[in-house]
Amino acid sequence: MKIAITGKGGVGKTTLSGTLAFILSRTYKVFAIDADPDMNLASSMGIHTKITPISKMRDLIKDRTGAEPGSAFGEVFKINPKISDLPETMSVKVKDDDSLKLLVMGTVDKGGEGCICPASVLLKALMRNLILKKDEIIILDMEAGIEHLGRRTAEAVDVMVIVVEPGLKSLETAERIKKLAADIGVKNIVVVINKVSSASEGEFVTGKLKELNLEVLGSISRDDKVVLADMEGKTILDYPDSAALESIEKIAESLLNYHPRD
Ligand SMILES: Nc1ncnc2c1ncn2[C@@H]1O[C@H](COP(=O)(O)OP(=O)(O)OP(=O)(O)O)[C@@H](O)[C@H]1O
Numbered sequence: 001m002k003i004a005i006t007g008k009g010g011v012g013k014t015t016l017s018g019t020l021a022f023i024l025s026r027t028y029k030v031f032a033i034d035a036d037p038d039m040n041l042a043s044s045m046g047i048h049t050k051i052t053p054i055s056k057m058r059d060l061i062k063d064r065t066g067a068e069p070g071s072a073f074g075e076v077f078k079i080n081p082k083i084s085d086l087p088e089t090m091s092v093k094v095k096d097d098d099s100l101k102l103l104v105m106g107t108v109d110k111g112g113e114g115c116i117c118p119a120s121v122l123l124k125a126l127m128r129n130l131i132l133k134k135d136e137i138i139i140l141d142m143e144a145g146i147e148h149l150g151r152r153t154a155e156a157v158d159v160m161v162i163v164v165e166p167g168l169k170s171l172e173t174a175e176r177i178k179k180l181a182a183d184i185g186v187k188n189i190v191v192v193i194n195k196v197s198s199a200s201e202g203e204f205v206t207g208k209l210k211e212l213n214l215e216v217l218g219s220i221s222r223d224d225k226v227v228l229a230d231m232e233g234k235t236i237l238d239y240p241d242s243a244a245l246e247s248i249e250k251i252a253e254s255l256l257n258y259h260p261r262d
């Protein structure tokens with residue numbers, strides 16, 4: 001299954017992506033991909049060594065797409081670059097048993113409308129052409145907002161998760177994401193509500209999501225342990241009594257039971 005985590009800035013996409021990746025890697029082989037140019041999935045997964053993003057691997061990009069990173073808009077790219085080896089060869093091991101690997105895409109140079117820069121061409125090809133084995137899962141931590149939808153980097157995912165928080169702003173973004181995602185052919189869209197501090201906040205968001213005809217996969221409470229983990233550079237899994245962790249465990253289960261339409 002290929003899963004993309006999207007939503008407005010700061011709603012908790014990276015926290016959810018990283019935590020889900022760890023949880024799912026207990027039973028699956030997981031590739032976590034940081035597709036946000038302002039990358040921080042690694043640190044959210046407790047990795048603090050410097051990782052070279054794919055966008056900085058000039059030779060690789062030139063070799064696969066036929067274009068230099070940062071090359072001018074309008075240059076000709078190979079639209080089907082070879083990608084099958086990338087998850088294995090270009091990723092960083094997160095767990096020693098190989099069940100969890102991290103791939104950092106890096107900065108996409110803005111090239112104009114519907115940017116077709118080499119790094120995003122590679123990412124798109126990775127999503128579209130990578131054939132996953134039955135026991136493999138990709139989790140894509142997307143850039144905040146809606147711009148990446150113009151680049152269609154997540155068009156071939158099986159499920160798009162939109163993270164929202166109590167308040168209208170992230171719901172407005174969710175509505176836009178829903179529309180644009182449908183436009184590029186994403187058939188399965190679900191919502192995770194994060195940072196819920198009270199029943200009334202939960203009800204508020206759930207009510208709005210119903211109006212938007214968006215399916216709720218689960219919700220996560222606001223939890224100081226998440227903030228603590230972030231301050232200490234750890235993962236939420238280091239806090240077994242975390243309420244957020246408990247909710248994300250349930251969300252992981254719901255995702256595994258989710259049957260995407262093709
Ligand atoms: N359930 C939660 N309870 C408390 N704090 C949270 C929770 N989820 C996320 N946070 C905090 O909110 C902040 C943003 O989280 P995160 O980086 O995961 O969001 P994001 O959507 O990936 O942000 P960006 O749009 O910048 O990529 C972090 O400081 C994180 O610790």
Ligand SMILES: [Mg+2]
Binds near residue numbers: 040
């Ligand atoms: Mg993030």
